[in-house]
Amino acid sequence: MSTSSTAKRNISLDAAAADVEARYISANPKSKARFESAARSMPGGNTRTILHYDPFPVAIAKGEGARITDLDGHVYADYLGEYTAGLYGHSEPAIAEAIREALSGGLVLGGPNAYEARLAELMCERFPAVELVRFCNSGSEANLMCVGLARAATGRDAVMAFNGAYHGGFLSFTSGPSRVNAPFDFVMGDYNDPEGARRLITENAGRLAAVIVEPVLGAGGCIPADREFLAMLREETRRHGIVLVFDEVMTSRLAPGGMHGSLGLAPDLVSFGKYLGGGVTFGAFGGSRELMSRLDPTRKDGFTHSGTYNNNVLTMAAGIAGLEKVFTPDSAQRLNAGGDRLRQRLDAVIARHDVPMQLAGRGSMLCFHPQRKPIRRPADHAACPAAARKLLHLGLNLRGFYLARRGFMSLSLPLSEADHNALVTAFDDFLEDHAGVLAQLG
Numbered sequence: 417m418s419t420s421s422t423a424k425r426n427i428s429l430d431a432a433a434a435d436v437e438a439r440y441i442s443a444n445p446k447s448k449a450r451f452e453s454a455a456r457s458m459p460g461g462n463t464r465t466i467l468h469y470d471p472f473p474v475a476i477a478k479g480e481g482a483r484i485t486d487l488d489g490h491v492y493a494d495y496l497g498e499y500t501a502g503l504y505g506h507s508e509p510a511i512a513e514a515i516r517e518a519l520s521g522g523l524v525l526g527g528p529n530a531y532e533a534r535l536a537e538l539m540c541e542r543f544p545a546v547e548l549v550r551f552c553n554s555g556s557e558a559n560l561m562c563v564g565l566a567r568a569a570t571g572r573d574a575v576m577a578f579n580g581a582y583h584g585g586f587l588s589f590t591s592g593p594s595r596v597n598a599p600f601d602f603v604m605g606d607y608n609d610p611e612g613a614r615r616l617i618t619e620n621a622g623r624l625a626a627v628i629v630e631p632v633l634g635a636g637g638c639i640p641a642d643r644e645f646l647a648m649l650r651e652e653t654r655r656h657g658i659v660l661v662f663d664e665v666m667t668s669r670l671a672p673g674g675m676h677g678s679l680g681l682a683p684d685l686v687s688f689g690k691y692l693g694g695g696v697t698f699g700a701f702g703g704s705r706e707l708m709s710r711l712d713p714t715r716k717d718g719f720t721h722s723g724t725y726n727n728n729v730l731t732m733a734a735g736i737a738g739l740e741k742v743f744t745p746d747s748a749q750r751l752n753a754g755g756d757r758l759r760q761r762l763d764a765v766i767a768r769h770d771v772p773m774q775l776a777g778r779g780s781m782l783c784f785h786p787q788r789k790p791i792r793r794p795a796d797h798a799a800c801p802a803a804a805r806k807l808l809h810l811g812l813n814l815r816g817f818y819l820a821r822r823g824f825m826s827l828s829l830p831l832s833e834a835d836h837n838a839l840v841t842a843f844d845d846f847l848e849d850h851a852g853v854l855a856q857l858g
């Protein structure tokens with residue numbers, strides 16, 4: 417059912433977005449009050465930039481299964497899935513039980529524990545390029561360690577990354593290199609541009625320590641890399657002794673052996689994060705025995721890798737339960753096949769309304785883009801107006817669906833076929849209301 421009888425009368429995209437925003441504000445007084453009071457002690461009332469959107473974000477009170485409830489009592493089907501970290505949903509029993517059991521054995525033990533070796537073993541079994549693995553506390557840290565290890569091992573300084581990529585808060589290129597990035601010497605290439613990237617690698621071969629790339633650009637718009645592009649990176653980095661890093665912090669969920677397993681490519685290092693900690697703070701990096709064994713503390717020429725909480729028992733136990741009992745290879749196949757089907761159904765709705773809108777992504781990672789122009793690189797969607805993204809985001813929010821402002825969704829295991837049916841219906845209803853103004857996008 418249409419959420420507003422005025423929606424179809426809007427004559428411009430900005431007017432439609434303002435109309436939806438006004439309804440959002442009046443529906444969320446407690447979230448608004450929380451936002452204002454939080455701003456007294458945190459910049460912008462926020463401790464994680466991505467969670468802010470205007471006019472203010474709904475504050476989440478609790479989660480269960482695939483549902484979250486905000487402070488004003490609205491219940492949403494959670495299609496954000498904590499930017500892929502929430503793969504298990506909010507209350508997976510096997511994970512909750514593993515955390516309770518670990519807790520009963522005490523925290524901050526200050527020594528190696530039984531859990532970490534088991535999680536390492538599971539990850540080495542699961543991901544073909546990972547012969548040895550190390551844990552840390554976030555995907556950002558994992559990528560910094562990959563780059564640090566590459567620089568230490570090669571004795572070179574420069575790092576090649578791709579415009580539009582996000583490898584964490586200190587290696588962010590979503591709108592050009594971030595000013596708070598780690599101060600490496602960066603060489604920037606264009607994603608899915610094999611010839612341009614090959615040329616840059618050849619020109620800079622003598623100074624490049626690493627090339628870092630996401631097999632599907634997550635924050636950059638859910639854009640899958642062409643296999644030929646990644647294969648060329650593999651070939652050229654090998655030729656020049658450069659360490660190839662696949663950032664699989666998001667994408668390792670897309671196939672049983674991650675994207676590198678699915679594509680049959682073996683990067684030198686792979687970074688991980690998000691769901692692999694079962695919903696507890698997590699990061700990891702692994703790869704070839706030759707490179708990773710440089711971190712062996714019994715080696716005289718070994719490099720250091722530190723982190724007080726690297727082997728914290730809550731994360732390790734939750735991660736083990738997730739991989740052993742829940743996210744089996746079969747379950748990975750099912751989740752991602754479900755995502756591909758959902759994308760096709762949403763595409764069919766778009767085709768029926770014939771509006772400027774498309775879905776990018778692969779498997780359980782999806783992203784709406786309000787435009788017709790095909791997207792192969794981040795620059796292809798850079799011109800999409802903020803008002804269109806806001807209209808879609810708040811429009812679906814008011815219909816009970818939680819997703820990112822940029823249109824990003826990641827599926828969790830507890831989402832059901834009935835949830836997907838409801839999302840398709842709500843999206844259809846949204847387009848019914850707004851097809852007229854969206855058509856202005858051309």
Ligand SMILES: Cc1ncc(COP(=O)(O)O)c(C=O)c1O
Binds near residue numbers: 499556583585666699
């Ligand atoms: C591809 C990618 N790499 C790295 C990171 C950073 O991970 P974390 O937020 O755990 O530091 C993210 C986070 O969204 C990511 O999407």
